[in-house]
Amino acid sequence: MQDLLKEYKETRRQLKWAYEARRESEKVLDNQAITERQLLSEMIGDVEYVIEWLETGRRPGNRRGIERQAAYQRERLMDPVRMQAFAARSTAGSPANLTEWQLHQIEDALCVLSERERECYVLSHGECFTHSQIADMLGITKSSVDTHIKRAQQKISERVMSSLFLVG
Secondary structure (H helix, E strand, O other): OHHHHHHHHHHHHHHHHHHHHHHHHOOOOOHHHHHHHHHHHHHHHHHHHHHHHHHHOOOOOOOOOHHHOOHHHHOOOOOHHHHHHHHHOOOOOOOOOOOHHHHHHHHHHHOOOOHHHHHHHHHHHHOOOOHHHHHHHHOOOHHHHHHHHHHHHHHHHHHHHHOOOOOO
16 A cells, blocks of 8 residues: 555656646647646646545545444445345346345335335335436425435334344
């Protein structure tokens, strides 16, 4: 990792040198020279972004890392791959195939949802449709889809905490 960081810093030094050389040698600014300097400037910015990421261990510009996010931002109610396999009901040789026990667990978690909440939740998390696509398919507003999915997540979260069937 340290070797990679050294290489990025060396690349940044060379890019800055090339940028300064272009700036000093160009007395007459033509479109190609301006384009080259802009390109070098963008490359320097990209390299500095990566260097900051490597040095701090988190994405530049984030106010806090994943380890400090609120619980609702970290929480995953179900494994997305399992939910997609449940929605697809696939029996092909995929590693995402579910056992009978896993199918029963998902069914138990989804049994507390109303029909509309279940539709929205499965379309969103199982079929990976956007909220606006779901709204178009079901003939409701996007805010209704947001509300249904939020309620479904809350109900599933409560069900996971209280059901012995979902443990393990």
